[in-house]
């Protein structure tokens with residue numbers, strides 16, 4: 064099998080492992096040999112090879128089988144003469160051949176500031192990211208970016224790395240997910256190379272850790288992260304962190320880490336608004352026009368999508384990709400009718416928007432209490448507990464902020480809502496009745 068053959072199989076894997084995993088772990092694999100029933104892949108680092116073996120070897124083998132290759136095993140070995148495509152982390156890697164390798168994750172070349180559309184919901188996060196990317200004196204440390212799924216946190220982090228690398232190629236910029244940080248650390252512990260690990264992480268100039276909520280509850284990793292963090296801050300090295308919620312709201316994260324994370328600048332990416340969604344769609348549509356030159360998109364289609372799909376940017380992008388691919392296959396203009404046919408499932412899914420009022424009604428019915436008690440002041444447990452359940456579900460199933468939820472629960476303070484949400488999170492692990500109730504209510508609401 065040639066590398067072209069492998070390229071086709073890779074495409075199938077993309078759908079199976081998801082885009083992020085694909086970009087990080089599958090795309091960089093090179094098929095170096097296939098003989099004697101063994102498919103050999105070259106990988107940039109040992110860590111990389113171990114990770115892929117552990118997590119994706121079965122799926123790779125399966126897809127190789129399906130393509131007709133005679134193979135019983137996949138192996139991953141270090142590239143003998145590494146000549147990787149230039150990545151923004153390249154200078155750090157190159158220097159690392161003399162020193163130690165910087166074990167970062169590859170960056171997505173599409174995630175730049177140029178391709179990031181700025182609107183009200185993300186302007187502060189964008190401005191802060193730009194400032195860090197200028198690479199001048201460290202003004203806030205860390206920069207902590209948080210927000211819901213698919214709102215552009217990873218995109219901004221990669222954009223910072225790209226920009227820094229362009230302006231100051233000598234900088235050692237390290238981007239990785241918190242999960243990778245943990246994996247590296249556990250591996251270092253196992254191989255008794257903790258000192259090397261420490262040295263490595265303390266030698267970078269800019270450290271970026273994505274999805275830091277992942278290390279919550281993982282004690283030794285938190286501890287190590289905390290020390291790495293402090294060492295870098297002491298050396299005045301820039302740190303950028305992202306998470307799906309504010310530092311104070313990450314359950315299972317030690318207080319001292321929370322307070323450290325809050326020391327710099329904490330900014331959130333708000334859910335998108337109509338203008339931002341339209342801007343993103345226009346930008347992506349322009350890009351698609353370069354690929355599908357003959358396709359015509361009827362007036363009003365992008366506006367329609369920006370109105371109807373308000374979940375997250377990833378869904379919005381997926382919808383447009385499908386629309387262009389479909390229209391080019393059938394060779395038709397992209398009209399509103401075609402859009403509705405082609406995206407029926409996505410449109411239906413985003414129609415089902417759950418409101419806080421609906422949640423309050425369903426929870427009140429379920430526990431047989433009055434709807435007015437949801438917003439009233441009564442504190443007896445038989446009422447307070449269902450109310451907290453409704454608060455928890457409102458946080459989980461809607462994109463409303465805590466203050467917003469508070470207003471809808473009779474003008475309660477956001478800290479009361481946060482307390483309610485936490486209480487339920489704590490109880491549900493030990494109380495199976497409660498967790499059954501929650502499952503059932505979720506099913507009813509998501510119907």
Ligand SMILES: Nc1ncnc2c1ncn2[C@@H]1O[C@H](COP(=O)(O)OP(=O)(O)OP(=O)(O)O)[C@@H](O)[C@H]1O
Pocket residue numbers: 174178179180181185210211212213214215216217218219307343376377380
């Ligand atoms: N403002 C924006 N302009 C252009 N593209 C955007 C914007 N916001 C998000 N995207 C795109 O949406 C997709 C999801 O963004 P990204 O992966 O950065 O989200 P995230 O916040 O890291 O999500 P998750 O919590 O799932 O990790 C990416 O393809 C990204 O390029």
